[in-house]
Amino acid sequence: MHLEVRRRRWRLTLGLMAALLLGISVAATGLGTVPVPVGEVLRAIGDAVVSGVNRQDTNSVIVVMLRLPRIALGSLVGASLALAGATLQGLFRNPMADPYIVGISSGASLGATIAMALALRFSLLGLGAVPVFAFVGALGSLAVVYNIAREGPRLPVVPLLLSGVAVGAFLQAIVSFIMLMSDEKLRSIFLWLMGGLAGSTWTDVRAVLPYFLLGSGVLLWQANNLNVILLGDEQALYLGVEVDQVKRWALAAASLITAAAVSVSGLIGFVGLVVPHMVRLIVGPDHRVLLPASALGGAIILVLADTVARTALAPTEIPVGIITAITGGPFFIYLLRRYRRARSI
Amino acid sequence: MRIRLVALIAVVSALLVGCSLFTAAPASEDTSPTSAYPMTVVDDMGREVVVESEPARIVSLAPSNTEILFALGLGDKVVGVTNFCNYPPEVEGIDKIGDSFNVNIEAVVALDPDLVLGIDSHTEVADRLAELGIATYLLAPQSIEDTAKAIERVGVITGVPERGREVAEDMRQSLEAVAERLEGIEDRPRVLVLVDPAELWAVGPGTFLDEMIRIAGGENVAADIGQQYAQLSEEAVVARDPEVIILTWPAADQIRAREAFAGLSAVVNDRIYVVDGDTTSRPGPRLIEGLKEIVRAVHPDVELP
Numbered sequence: 070m071h072l073e074v075r076r077r078r079w080r081l082t083l084g085l086m087a088a089l090l091l092g093i094s095v096a097a098t099g100l101g102t103v104p105v106p107v108g109e110v111l112r113a114i115g116d117a118v119v120s121g122v123n124r125q126d127t128n129s130v131i132v133v134m135l136r137l138p139r140i141a142l143g144s145l146v147g148a149s150l151a152l153a154g155a156t157l158q159g160l161f162r163n164p165m166a167d168p169y170i171v172g173i174s175s176g177a178s179l180g181a182t183i184a185m186a187l188a189l190r191f192s193l194l195g196l197g198a199v200p201v202f203a204f205v206g207a208l209g210s211l212a213v214v215y216n217i218a219r220e221g222p223r224l225p226v227v228p229l230l231l232s233g234v235a236v237g238a239f240l241q242a243i244v245s246f247i248m249l250m251s252d253e254k255l256r257s258i259f260l261w262l263m264g265g266l267a268g269s270t271w272t273d274v275r276a277v278l279p280y281f282l283l284g285s286g287v288l289l290w291q292a293n294n295l296n297v298i299l300l301g302d303e304q305a306l307y308l309g310v311e312v313d314q315v316k317r318w319a320l321a322a323a324s325l326i327t328a329a330a331v332s333v334s335g336l337i338g339f340v341g342l343v344v345p346h347m348v349r350l351i352v353g354p355d356h357r358v359l360l361p362a363s364a365l366g367g368a369i370i371l372v373l374a375d376t377v378a379r380t381a382l383a384p385t386e387i388p389v390g391i392i393t394a395i396t397g398g399p400f401f402i403y404l405l406r407r408y409r410r411a412r413s414i
Numbered sequence: 415m416r417i418r419l420v421a422l423i424a425v426v427s428a429l430l431v432g433c434s435l436f437t438a439a440p441a442s443e444d445t446s447p448t449s450a451y452p453m454t455v456v457d458d459m460g461r462e463v464v465v466e467s468e469p470a471r472i473v474s475l476a477p478s479n480t481e482i483l484f485a486l487g488l489g490d491k492v493v494g495v496t497n498f499c500n501y502p503p504e505v506e507g508i509d510k511i512g513d514s515f516n517v518n519i520e521a522v523v524a525l526d527p528d529l530v531l532g533i534d535s536h537t538e539v540a541d542r543l544a545e546l547g548i549a550t551y552l553l554a555p556q557s558i559e560d561t562a563k564a565i566e567r568v569g570v571i572t573g574v575p576e577r578g579r580e581v582a583e584d585m586r587q588s589l590e591a592v593a594e595r596l597e598g599i600e601d602r603p604r605v606l607v608l609v610d611p612a613e614l615w616a617v618g619p620g621t622f623l624d625e626m627i628r629i630a631g632g633e634n635v636a637a638d639i640g641q642q643y644a645q646l647s648e649e650a651v652v653a654r655d656p657e658v659i660i661l662t663w664p665a666a667d668q669i670r671a672r673e674a675f676a677g678l679s680a681v682v683n684d685r686i687y688v689v690d691g692d693t694t695s696r697p698g699p700r701l702i703e704g705l706k707e708i709v710r711a712v713h714p715d716v717e718l719p
Contacts, residue, residue, distance in 0.1 A: 103524040124547040127526050134546060135520050252642050256515045268542060384512045384521040385497060
């Protein structure tokens with residue numbers, strides 16, 4: 070197919086997905102413990118834009134200060150995880166890769182667990198101890214994994230995967246030990262590990278947004294190089310692509326957006342693994358469309374899942390990680406069976 | 415006709431306004447200083463809380479707080495409770511805001527409360543609610559006396575200081591009456607309290623149950639576990655040989671069924687007791703009931719007031 074035709078089709082797909090995300094977000098803002106009609110949602114948003122939030126107006130507070138930041142954060146986190154997952158699946162040429170594969174999740178878990186077990190209370194740029202520790206833990210474990218795996222300037226893929234698994238298991242054991250020793254904190258640690266968006270604020274959104282913009286910018290810039298890497302390291306070199314350079318950029322950007330997402334939402338599973346596969350079925354394997362479409366798909370799926378998490382057992386909340394795993398698991402099995410039949414993924 | 419109607423309405427409303435002005439004036443004079451709103455108070459987590467006016471819509475984030483509010487006679491002002499709240503029975507019909515560990519902030523906001531009463535694990539929830547302009551006061555009593563003091567303070571901020579003092583004083587007197595009955599008793603049986611008999615989770619120091627065992631004249635064999643709750647091995651239980659085993663769950667058979675425990679003093683002498691887990695752990699006015707249950711288990715021959 071001619072590139073121009075393909076590009077036009079890509080733009081159409083991305084436009085439709087963006088419209089779907091917008092529609093779902095508006096609908097989700099109306100749903101919750103207290104249903105707010107769409108007209109009232111729009112009025113509350115309008116009022117807030119014009120004159121700020123009126124604390125006496127319950128609907129305004131619920132829509133503008135509780136639900137919108139949560140939906141915005143859900144979109145950002147879902148987009149980050151799916152984008153990172155799509156990148157790493159391409160980078161490792163491995164369909165089982167997900168954003169947590171290089172040990173980011175266990176590093177973040179350890180950081181968050183320490184902050185919760187010690188009941189640390191401080192605030193950095195409006196963020197509490199838990200997200201700050203989780204972020205530092207995530208980047209710390211990535212640095213360790215990276216340095217174990219690299220061979221001089223080269224970054225071979227298999228050692229990277231294996232050291233990710235090994236460091237992850239080691240850190241996870243420490244997390245389990247701290248949980249065992251931490252009495253009444255056990256439940257909050259457990260809930261964090263399940264992943265959830267409860268209690269999201271605009272501060273969280275502001276904290277994650279710059280990392281997302283920076284990281285997704287780098288990944289879109291490297292999208293075509295990731296296509297070449299899919300051919301194999303050797304082929305890529307023949308085509309004049311600095312393979313290790315591309316890997317480093319992609320790994321750094323994917324890890325950064327994952328670390329930022331995890332630090333504000335905990336470990337939300339399956340979005341980063343399953344969404345890129347779903348999107349690949351629709352738009353094909355070209356990273357120039359796969360990456361942005363995965364980001365939009367991840368945002369759509371996570372906002373949907375979080376709406377279920379908020380409303381299914383209201384007023385009790387289900388950690389959204391449970392919803393994504395319960396629906397994502399069977400879907401992934403379906404994909405595997407399809408793969409076995411058609412060898413198409 | 416229409417003009418007369420308008421005039422009538424004007425006169426009536428003027429009278430009504432006049433009346434309310436008159437009745438309002440004397441009322442403000444006899445307001446005691448303790449119930450002067452807006453009131454700035456510091457809660458158990460060291461947070462400064464401003465209560466703007468006498469709370470009329472209160473949300474409780476823990477079963478203990480719900481019990482305190484009802485004991486203060488404020489049941490009709492409680493508009494939200496947790497899924498865990500089961501006492502008094504009137505809580506059944508009150509809106510739920512999630513459970514204590516997993517507070518649904520949206521549900522709290524929707525109830526439009528003027529006071530939210532939480533516990534120590536709610537510092538983040540409290541910060542969030544404060545941002546939204548909702549006064550949130552956290553209680554973290556560590557002992558029976560702490561609980562009495564907490565009840566007094568809740569009485570003050572909710573505008574019923576006398577009732578708060580009454581309930582607290584009642585607790586202190588009951589506590590003293592129980593302690594008197596135990597005076598002069600030398601025998602201090604070794605007591606093990608298990609909150610989970612299947613997994614052998616024992617109650618350690620820093621808990622109400624530990625305090626109750628001490629007041630009841632017993633010795634907590636798990637006083638050395640270094641945390642509030644910890645899992646013991648069968649071996650550790652055998653080595654401590656408790657003379658009394660107290661369970662907060664009706665599962666005495668599970669203890670008797672363990673072969674390793676056949677020789678334990680508590681098993682041989684059939685001194686395994688089941689107590690109510692709520693009254694022995696919730697920092698509220700019913701702690702005294704819980705204490706009496708523990709005394710009956712540790713020293714069954716002592717006659718209680």
